Amino acid sequence: MNWFEEWFDSPYYHMLYCNRSEQEAELFIKNLIKKLGVDSFQILHSEIRILDAACGKGRHSRTLNKLGFDVTGIDLSKNSIAFAKQFENEHLHFAVHDIRQTYNTNQFDFVFNLFSSFGYFDNESEDLKVIKAFAETLKPEGILVLDYLNSQWAVKMMKPRDIIQRDEVQFHIQKKLENGFIVKSIDFLIDGENHHYQECLKVIPLNRFEKMFAEAGFTLLQTFGDYDLNQFKPADSPRLILVAKRHSS
Numbered sequence: 001m002n003w004f005e006e007w008f009d010s011p012y013y014h015m016l017y018c019n020r021s022e023q024e025a026e027l028f029i030k031n032l033i034k035k036l037g038v039d040s041f042q043i044l045h046s047e048i049r050i051l052d053a054a055c056g057k058g059r060h061s062r063t064l065n066k067l068g069f070d071v072t073g074i075d076l077s078k079n080s081i082a083f084a085k086q087f088e089n090e091h092l093h094f095a096v097h098d099i100r101q102t103y104n105t106n107q108f109d110f111v112f113n114l115f116s117s118f119g120y121f122d123n124e125s126e127d128l129k130v131i132k133a134f135a136e137t138l139k140p141e142g143i144l145v146l147d148y149l150n151s152q153w154a155v156k157m158m159k160p161r162d163i164i165q166r167d168e169v170q171f172h173i174q175k176k177l178e179n180g181f182i183v184k185s186i187d188f189l190i191d192g193e194n195h196h197y198q199e200c201l202k203v204i205p206l207n208r209f210e211k212m213f214a215e216a217g218f219t220l221l222q223t224f225g226d227y228d229l230n231q232f233k234p235a236d237s238p239r240l241i242l243v244a245k246r247h248s249s
Contacts, residue, residue, distance in 0.1 A: 002120070003120075003197070003198045003199065003200060004076070004120045004199075005076060005077075006197065007186075007197045007198070007199065008056075008075075008076065008077045008080065009076075009077045009078060009079050009080070010197065011079075012169075012188070012190075012195065012197070013197075014057070015166050015167075015169060016164065016166060016171050016186070018166060022059055022062075022063070024227070025059045025060050025063050026063045026066075027227070028060075028227040029060055029063045029064060029067070030063075030067070031227070031228065031229050032145065032229065033064075033067065035222075035224075035229050036110075036143065036145075036243070038110075045067065045068030045069050045070075046068055046069065046070050046091050047070070048069050048070065048109045048110070049069075049070045049071075049072070049107060049108045049109050049110075050064055050069050050070065050071045050072070050108060050109065050110045050111075050112060051071075051072050051073075051074065051103060051107075051108045051110070051111045051112070051137055052064065052071060052072070052073040052074070052112050052114070053074055053099045053103075053111055053112065053113045053117070053134065053137075054074070054075055054076070054099050054113055054114075054117030054118070055073030055074060055075050055080075055084065055094070056075055056077070056080050056084075056115075056117075057080045057083045057084050058073045058080075058083075058084035058087060058094060060073075060112065060114050060115075061073035061084070061087075061092065061094070062087055062092070064112075065087075065089070065091060065092040068091075069091070070091040070092075071091065071092050071093075072092075072093045072094070072095065072103075072108075073092075073093070073094045073095075074094070074095050074096070074097035074099065074103055075094075075096065075097070076096065076097070076098050076099070077096075078096050081094050081095065081096045099113070099117075099130050099133060099134075100121075100126060100129045100130050100133060101133055102133045102136040102137055103133070103137050104137060105136050105137065106136070106137075106138070106139050106140070107137065107139070108137050108138055108139065108142060109138075109139060109142050109143070110138075110142060110143045110144075110145065111134045111137055111138055111142070111143075111144045111145070112145045112147075113134065113144070113145070113146045113147065114145070114147040115147060116147070116148050116149050116201060118130065118146060118148055118204075119148065119201050119202035119204055120200065120201070120202070121202075127202070127204075127212060128212050128215060128216065131144075131212045131213065131215075131216040131218070132215075132216045132217075134146075134216070135216045135217050135218060135246050138246045139246075140246060140247070140248045140249060141245055141246060141247075141248050142245070142246045143221075143243065143244070143245055143246075144218060144242075144243070144244045144245075144246070145241065145242070145243050146209070146241070146242045146244070147239060147240075147241045147242075148204065148209075148239070148240045148241075148242070149201065149238070149239060149240065150225065150232075150234070150237045150238055150239055150240045151182075151202075151203040151204055151205060151240075152205065152234050152235060153234075153235065153236065153237060153238055154182060154201075154238075155177060155182065155203065156235075157238075158175050158177070158182065159175060160174065160175060160176065161173065161174055161175075162175075169188055169189075169190060170188060170189070171186055171187075171188045172186070172187045172188065173185070173186055174187075177203070180202060180203050181200040181201060181202050181203065182200070182201045182202075182203065183198065183199070183200050184198065184199040184200075184201075185197075185198055186198065186199065205234075206223065206232075206234065206240060209240070209242055213242075213244050217246060217247045218244035218245065218246055218247070219244060219245050219247065220242060220243075220244045221243045221244060221245055222242075222243040223240065223241065223242055223243070224237075224239070224241040224243075225237025225238070225239055225240070225241070226238055226239050226241075227239065227241075229241070
């Protein structure tokens with residue numbers, strides 16, 4: 001089993017990252033929608049279809065739906081999707097799906113891939129496969145928003161060791177740079193039993209994204225460096241948020 005299949009489907013993943021707030025997600029989404037100019041579209045929000053790719057438990061999907069959009073959230077984690085389905089309504093749906101596979105060809109106005117839900121695969125051809133699947137999912141001239149960590153900044157700021165307390169559970173975190181990945185080892189003890197998981201995020205600079213986008217039929221429109229959507233600065237920005245348009249044909 002791949003590390004991301006095991007870890008993201010684990011309840012301990014959500015325990016460790018429980019600090020990710022709904023307010024944070026809502027503020028980012030509202031800033032993003034305003035920056036994209038979606039409010040100026042001369043159609044109802046409910047007629048704008050958004051795919052939230054690798055949606056987790058659906059916090060961004062729910063925010064988009066509250067703003068009136070028709071949203072589908074997909075994720076490989078069965079447990080996350082099972083949780084998200086309690087929020088489904090006429091314009092909000094969730095499904096288990098691998099983002100390496102196209103989801104409903106030419107059906108969406110926007111694809112959002114948020115919070116570093118990318119860069120997990122050993123083979124770079126798999127990364128490109130994901131970008132091509134996003135392109136095929138979008139309508140011609142549809143928009144992809146891909147939110148990734150800024151690898152240069154993340155490596156510079158990396159703490160080799162950290163301890164995070166969540167209620168009675170103490171997570172021991174170790175990070176290192178290995179074979180082009182930021183590797184995070186996560187160890188903790190529950191009821192006398194040791195648990196070990198791993199996260200691996202690929203170091204992907206902007207020029208590599210530009211190359212993949214071009215190969216998949218995208219034009220890169222904008223880059224931002226944080227969730228306030230400030231200008232991207234390679235040495236200083238914590239995020240690399242990319243906005244790209246699918247070619248018309």
